[in-house]
Amino acid sequence: MARRLDAKADDFETQFADLLAERRDTTADVADSVSEILSRIRTEGDRALHDLTHRFDRFDTGQSGLALSSADIAAAEGTLDSKVREALAQAADRIRAFHTRQQPDTLDYVDDTGTRLGQRWRPVDAAGLYVPGGRASYPSSVLMNAIPASVAGVERVVMTVPTPDGVINPAVVTAARLAGVTEIYRVGGAQAVGALAFGTETIRPVDMIVGPGNAYVAEAKRQVFGTVGIDTIAGPSEILVVADGANDPAWIAADLLSQAEHDPVAQSILITDDPAFATAVEAAVETHLSTLSSEAVARASWDDFGYSIVLPDLRDAADLINRLAPEHLELAVAQPDDLFADIRNAGAVFLGRHTPEAIGDYVAGPNHVLPTGRAARFSGGLSVYDFMKRTSFVACTSDSLQAIGPAAITLARAEGLPAHALSVALRLEDRE
Amino acid sequence: MARRLDAKADDFETQFADLLAERRDTTADVADSVSEILSRIRTEGDRALHDLTHRFDRFDTGQSGLALSSADIAAAEGTLDSKVREALAQAADRIRAFHTRQQPDTLDYVDDTGTRLGQRWRPVDAAGLYVPGGRASYPSSVLMNAIPASVAGVERVVMTVPTPDGVINPAVVTAARLAGVTEIYRVGGAQAVGALAFGTETIRPVDMIVGPGNAYVAEAKRQVFGTVGIDTIAGPSEILVVADGANDPAWIAADLLSQAEHDPVAQSILITDDPAFATAVEAAVETHLSTLSSEAVARASWDDFGYSIVLPDLRDAADLINRLAPEHLELAVAQPDDLFADIRNAGAVFLGRHTPEAIGDYVAGPNHVLPTGRAARFSGGLSVYDFMKRTSFVACTSDSLQAIGPAAITLARAEGLPAHALSVALRLEDRE
Numbered sequence: 001m002a003r004r005l006d007a008k009a010d011d012f013e014t015q016f017a018d019l020l021a022e023r024r025d026t027t028a029d030v031a032d033s034v035s036e037i038l039s040r041i042r043t044e045g046d047r048a049l050h051d052l053t054h055r056f057d058r059f060d061t062g063q064s065g066l067a068l069s070s071a072d073i074a075a076a077e078g079t080l081d082s083k084v085r086e087a088l089a090q091a092a093d094r095i096r097a098f099h100t101r102q103q104p105d106t107l108d109y110v111d112d113t114g115t116r117l118g119q120r121w122r123p124v125d126a127a128g129l130y131v132p133g134g135r136a137s138y139p140s141s142v143l144m145n146a147i148p149a150s151v152a153g154v155e156r157v158v159m160t161v162p163t164p165d166g167v168i169n170p171a172v173v174t175a176a177r178l179a180g181v182t183e184i185y186r187v188g189g190a191q192a193v194g195a196l197a198f199g200t201e202t203i204r205p206v207d208m209i210v211g212p213g214n215a216y217v218a219e220a221k222r223q224v225f226g227t228v229g230i231d232t233i234a235g236p237s238e239i240l241v242v243a244d245g246a247n248d249p250a251w252i253a254a255d256l257l258s259q260a261e262h263d264p265v266a267q268s269i270l271i272t273d274d275p276a277f278a279t280a281v282e283a284a285v286e287t288h289l290s291t292l293s294s295e296a297v298a299r300a301s302w303d304d305f306g307y308s309i310v311l312p313d314l315r316d317a318a319d320l321i322n323r324l325a326p327e328h329l330e331l332a333v334a335q336p337d338d339l340f341a342d343i344r345n346a347g348a349v350f351l352g353r354h355t356p357e358a359i360g361d362y363v364a365g366p367n368h369v370l371p372t373g374r375a376a377r378f379s380g381g382l383s384v385y386d387f388m389k390r391t392s393f394v395a396c397t398s399d400s401l402q403a404i405g406p407a408a409i410t411l412a413r414a415e416g417l418p419a420h421a422l423s424v425a426l427r428l429e430d431r432e
Numbered sequence: 433m434a435r436r437l438d439a440k441a442d443d444f445e446t447q448f449a450d451l452l453a454e455r456r457d458t459t460a461d462v463a464d465s466v467s468e469i470l471s472r473i474r475t476e477g478d479r480a481l482h483d484l485t486h487r488f489d490r491f492d493t494g495q496s497g498l499a500l501s502s503a504d505i506a507a508a509e510g511t512l513d514s515k516v517r518e519a520l521a522q523a524a525d526r527i528r529a530f531h532t533r534q535q536p537d538t539l540d541y542v543d544d545t546g547t548r549l550g551q552r553w554r555p556v557d558a559a560g561l562y563v564p565g566g567r568a569s570y571p572s573s574v575l576m577n578a579i580p581a582s583v584a585g586v587e588r589v590v591m592t593v594p595t596p597d598g599v600i601n602p603a604v605v606t607a608a609r610l611a612g613v614t615e616i617y618r619v620g621g622a623q624a625v626g627a628l629a630f631g632t633e634t635i636r637p638v639d640m641i642v643g644p645g646n647a648y649v650a651e652a653k654r655q656v657f658g659t660v661g662i663d664t665i666a667g668p669s670e671i672l673v674v675a676d677g678a679n680d681p682a683w684i685a686a687d688l689l690s691q692a693e694h695d696p697v698a699q700s701i702l703i704t705d706d707p708a709f710a711t712a713v714e715a716a717v718e719t720h721l722s723t724l725s726s727e728a729v730a731r732a733s734w735d736d737f738g739y740s741i742v743l744p745d746l747r748d749a750a751d752l753i754n755r756l757a758p759e760h761l762e763l764a765v766a767q768p769d770d771l772f773a774d775i776r777n778a779g780a781v782f783l784g785r786h787t788p789e790a791i792g793d794y795v796a797g798p799n800h801v802l803p804t805g806r807a808a809r810f811s812g813g814l815s816v817y818d819f820m821k822r823t824s825f826v827a828c829t830s831d832s833l834q835a836i837g838p839a840a841i842t843l844a845r846a847e848g849l850p851a852h853a854l855s856v857a858l859r860l861e862d863r864e
Contacts, residue, residue: 081846083842084842084843084846086839086842087838087839087840087842087843087846088843090836090839091839091840091843094543094836097543098549101539101541102539102551107533107534109533111526111529111797115796115797116783117530117796117797117798119534119798119812122776122777124809124810125754125776125777125809138847139843139846139847140843140847171846207809207810208810226665226805226807228809228810229807229809229810229811233658248858250858251855251858251859254851254854254855254858255855257851257854257855258849258851258852258854258855260851261849261850261851261852262849288851288854291850292850292851292854293848293850294848294849294850294851298851322557336827340825343823344554344557345554345557345821345823346823347823347824348823348824348825348826349823349824349825349826350825350826350827351548351825351826351827352827352828352829354828354829354830354832354833354859355826355827355828355833356855356856356859357855358840358844358849358852358853358855358856359826359828359833359836359837359840359856360824360826361840361844361852362839362840362843362844362852363836363837363839363840363843364547364549364826364828364836365543365547365549365826366549366551366824366825366826367824371821373658375658375661376821376823377556377557377639377660377661377821378556378639378640378660378661378821379661379821380551380821380822380823380824381822381824383822385817389777389803389808389809389810389811389812390812390813390815391775391777391778391779391780391781391808391812392779392780392781392792392798392799392812392813393772393780393781393782393783393798394780394781394782394783394787394791394792394796394797394798395768395782395783395784395787396784396786396787396791396796397784397786398786400786401786401787401791404522404526404791404795404796405791405795406519407518407519407522407523407794407795408519408523408790408791408793408794408795410515410516410518410519411516411519411520411523411571411572411794411795412790412793412794414513414516414519414571414603415570415571415572416725416726417690417693417694417726417790418693418723418724418725418726419686419689419690419692419693419720419724419726419730420690420693420790420793420794421790422686422689422690422720422724423683423686423687423689423690423788423789423790424788424790424791426680426682426683426686427683427786427788
């Protein structure tokens with residue numbers, strides 16, 4: 001059973017501070033194993049991939065080849081339930097529509113000195129998408145990771161996905177095709193990250209690697225960062241639901257459980273102004289739990305990390321929300337925009353009683369790859385911008401350099417950088 | 433003397449690949465010392481700051497206080513040369529004007545299903561700016577790091593700068609005031625990064641830490657990443673100058689030296705289509721070097737890491753440039769826009785013969801904190817966006833949930849996440 005905190009209690013601030021300081025990450029120290037695997041990929045290339053895939057996935061990529069052929073993909077897609085295929089297509093369309101609105105504009109102008117200034121955005125040349133194998137191999141995550149790359153205009157969108165025992169997940173390859181993935185390799189683990197970062201005979205290197213994975217994959221991404229760009233390292237999922245007493249407790253209980261069922265260390269928190277409603281939600285959680293195939297995981301998360309927080313007035317919730325900086329925030333109240341105006345820190349916000357968080361996981365449109373562990377204080381969800389980079393530019397004329405050059409010379413000299421000063425001064429002297 | 437590569441040589445591709453693979457970073461392994469310092473800051477707070485500052489900077493912050501008072505600042509500013517003050521003010525105005533154009537727009541729309549979708553940008557609550565002490569304490573970097581935070585609307589812009597032997601750099605504190613820094617603490621090293629990330633009795637924690645520093649500072653930023661956001665870890669500086677034979681060799685030589693003088697492991701590369709011009713530039717480099725107070729550093733960089741590359745046709749330069757992905761790129765040719773159109777990977781580009789790179793270091797307007805070590809393949813310069821984060825939002829109506837909810841239920845079931853499906857299904861059933 002989740003813990004209950006009462007904002008009127010004397011020790012509330014202490015208890016809330018403890019909640020904030022709670023660490024749910026279970027970080028295994030796999031740095032050395034990962035470093036060894038990455039070094040094998042750099043020196044042995046494909047041979048290391050074949051060997052490690054044989055060992056970890058019990059599958060002979062030397063025989064099958066590392067790439068999934070179009071025949072492999074078509075065969076797998078053929079086995080997918082048509083309802084799931086249609087749902088994936090609808091989701092892909094909606095995700096693409098939202099992300100298309102994220103495309104940034106070029107800036108290019110001439111200022112009053114006659115200096116031309118601007119910045120231009122270009123896609124990265126190649127993006128790598130890591131997709132986990134087994135149960136965490138979510139087709140929705142393939143859509144959410146690959147579509148922003150495709151919308152950004154990335155030429156090569158390269159997916160790696162392990163196929164343990166040779167089994168290909170039909171929904172994952174279908175999602176890949178819908179999302180615009182251009183190459184698929186059947187490898188996983190740190191070795192897949194290494195192949196994407198450094199390249200092998202078969203897999204050309206990429207510039208940016210995204211996607212979730214286990215401790216080995218996360219550590220591999222950390223270690224290759226710098227050689228390539230990476231997205232953030234995701235921690236356990238979280239939801240914060242703000243709900244007044246006018247909600248159906250069964251709906252709110254289901255929302256809390258939709259995060260709890262992801263992971264025993266996921267966290268679900270309810271904030272309400274109605275203690276009786278909190279009790280009703282807690283009861284509904286128990287009722288739902290007994291019906292769910294995900295009961296064990298969801299119960300562990302709710303019992304160990306779940307909270308109900310009762311406040312006298314939900315208008316006071318903003319401060320607690322901003323301190324928690326949740327990955328997902330539901331505002332299940334009549335006028336959610338009033339509270340939303342005061343929210344500074346949240347990955348994604350779900351407004352009103354008819355917007356369960358799960359709609360954002362699949363079909364709403366915005367990305368479901370979001371900052372966890374209070375990282376919403378300084379970062380947002382995965383986006384088209386992550387697959388692009390800015391180049392700034394300047395063009396002086398002989399006249400405009402005359403206007404701004406002297407200050408540059410003064411500052412360069414003050415900083416003890418004479419060649420900086422000289423490079424400007426030579427061009428100014430030329431006029432005299 | 434720099435090496436000369438000739439694109440017509442049989443082994444050019446091998447030599448160019450070697451250039452690309454060259455590592456100029458000198459990474460000291462300071463992880464353990466840094467981890468110990470960070471742990472002392474967490475447990476001892478101010479006391480550890482006083483102690484470490486006394487040890488490393490020979491200065492008693494227990495006596496002076498950790499914060500620079502407004503009297504300290506005014507006294508230091510009073511000693512600054514008025515010409516430098518005016519140059520800093522002009523630079524600050526121009527940097528602010530450029531960065532003001534980076535402010536992103538809110539997205540908020542209703543799609544054809546009646547679902548409201550969008551994203552909103554907010555500044556981080558507090559940003560920390562690390563400024564090194566001693567010779568690398570550049571006032572221009574204070575402007576470049578703090579102004580984007582100030583333009584983003586960050587409430588607390590907190591600067592740390594060591595004051596070895598108690599000496600305050602007048603240009604640095606003047607730049608801080610011009611840039612909108614709100615708090616200054618006279619601490620440095622890994623301990624300053626720790627104080628910004630975790631907070632102490634005197635220094636409240638921030639959400640994002642930026643700024644250059646030595647190996648200890650870089651490692652400290654790496655270790656606190658996740659607790660706070662960080663900018664990228666800067667490597668040695670680089671310039672790539674593309675110049676035809678119509679340039680003044682003395683100008684181009686000064687441009688190459690303006691990066692070389694930063695660091696013995698900085699890199700300056702000339703690409704030209706005129707071997708005689710390359711020879712003239714190399715001669716001009718020697719002439720300039722003997723006049724520079726930065727000769728020793730600049731000569732080491734030019735001799736060890738400098739290159740001249742001669743191509744038959746500068747129109748073929750784009751491929752080499754994109755593979756090098758330089759931090760700074762000068763296009764000193766008659767029609768720079770033609771070549772610029774083909775450039776995908778560069779941090780900042782300087783167009784035409786009258787735009788020396790140094791103008792971008794000080795007064796042009798765009799940021800001088802730029803990706804190094806080929807990171808321009810996947811990232812751009814420091815910007816207002818780095819001090820803001822996006823929050824996405826969704827609001828379904830009962831009707832719009834009816835339109836998009838069924839696909840979410842199908843996908844949640846296919847992914848084995850029944851509580852996700854339930855949270856949507858309960859809201860749909862309510863209509864029936």
